[in-house]
Amino acid sequence: MESLMHENHTTVTEFMLLGLTHDPVLRVFLFIIILCIYLVTISGNLCTILLIRVSTQLHHPMYFFLSHLAFADMVISSSVTPNMLVNFVVERNTISYLGCAIQLGTVIFFGTVECFLLASMAYDRFVAICDPLLYSTKMSTRVCVQLLVVTYLGGFLNSSSFTFSFFSLLFCGPNGVNHFFCDFAPLVELSCSDVSVPAVVPSFTAGSILMFTVIVIAVSYIYILITILKMRSTEGRHKAFSTCTSHLTAVALFYGTVMFIYMLPKSSYSTDQNKVISVFYVVVIPMLNPLIYSIRNNEIKGALKREFSRKIFSQ
Numbered sequence: 470m471e472s473l474m475h476e477n478h479t480t481v482t483e484f485m486l487l488g489l490t491h492d493p494v495l496r497v498f499l500f501i502i503i504l505c506i507y508l509v510t511i512s513g514n515l516c517t518i519l520l521i522r523v524s525t526q527l528h529h530p531m532y533f534f535l536s537h538l539a540f541a542d543m544v545i546s547s548s549v550t551p552n553m554l555v556n557f558v559v560e561r562n563t564i565s566y567l568g569c570a571i572q573l574g575t576v577i578f579f580g581t582v583e584c585f586l587l588a589s590m591a592y593d594r595f596v597a598i599c600d601p602l603l604y605s606t607k608m609s610t611r612v613c614v615q616l617l618v619v620t621y622l623g624g625f626l627n628s629s630s631f632t633f634s635f636f637s638l639l640f641c642g643p644n645g646v647n648h649f650f651c652d653f654a655p656l657v658e659l660s661c662s663d664v665s666v667p668a669v670v671p672s673f674t675a676g677s678i679l680m681f682t683v684i685v686i687a688v689s690y691i692y693i694l695i696t697i698l699k700m701r702s703t704e705g706r707h708k709a710f711s712t713c714t715s716h717l718t719a720v721a722l723f724y725g726t727v728m729f730i731y732m733l734p735k736s737s738y739s740t741d742q743n744k745v746i747s748v749f750y751v752v753v754i755p756m757l758n759p760l761i762y763s764i765r766n767n768e769i770k771g772a773l774k775r776e777f778s779r780k781i782f783s784q
Contacts, residue, residue, distance in 0.1 A: 542755035
């Protein structure tokens with residue numbers, strides 16, 4: 470019996486991604502839109518990383534974490550979007566068994582990295598506003614590196630739980646994944662083995678990380694709000710709050726989407742709704758983050774103007 474199950478497991482060497490839609494007109498329209506979004510994502514996040522690197526005015530902890538956030542956005546988008554675009558132009562879009570595991574692991578790894586980076590950025594804002602005199606000590610280069618190490622370790626831990634669970638699943642066929650990428654939930658639905666443990670373990674690790682990072686962000690902003698309300702100067706309040714608006718917007722978009730996908734009961738929404746929200750998570754948000762931080766952040770806008778002016782006058 471065990472040899473038969475092993476044989477069935479090895480017969481599934483690839484998965485077929487069913488994609489977003491089978492409507493040929495809609496596929497062409499979505500291809501153009503998502504291609505444009507992807508190009509903006511790559512150029513926007515790459516420009517953010519380069520600007521932070523070349524501009525000495527942005528050599529602060531907040532922008533150190535932002536550069537890693539931009540990198541994570543690029544990787545998440547690049548791990549899914551090109552394959553998604555292929556799905557719009559071919560009738561049968563397949564991905565190998567190993568390729569599916571790599572794509573799943575990459576999305577989970579860098580999605581988790583984003584959770585920790587947003588929490589680290591919230592802590593940075595907390596120290597900057599609530600304890601400014603000790604900011605250089607509490608957010609030293611050593612502390613930033615330690616936070617970054619924890620960030621990537623958390624990503625590795627969560628990604629490992631998902632990929633090991635994926636490899637423990639047996640697939641006897643069919644192999645059609647009702648999604649545009651190898652997400653864990655539709656893969657579990659295809660499994661012909663007992664999914665009780667493989668489904669619970671990654672849910673526990675992902676839920677724990679989400680809970681921890683949300684608590685860090687919430688507590689940081691509660692203290693920030695209390696500190697801002699104690700300020701006597703209206704101008705001081707406005708200046709302090711304006712430094713948080715970009716981060717708050719990014720947090721609301723990211724966590725709102727992630728919690729909708731992974732925390733709500735599956736019975737409360739359909740697979741098609743899940744796919745639409747997933748598009749927002751892996752395609753749209755990576756494009757919006759650099760726009761949010763460039764439009765709503767005066768330091769980024771100032772650094773951008775200075776670099777443009779320097780290039781113009783140097784010619």
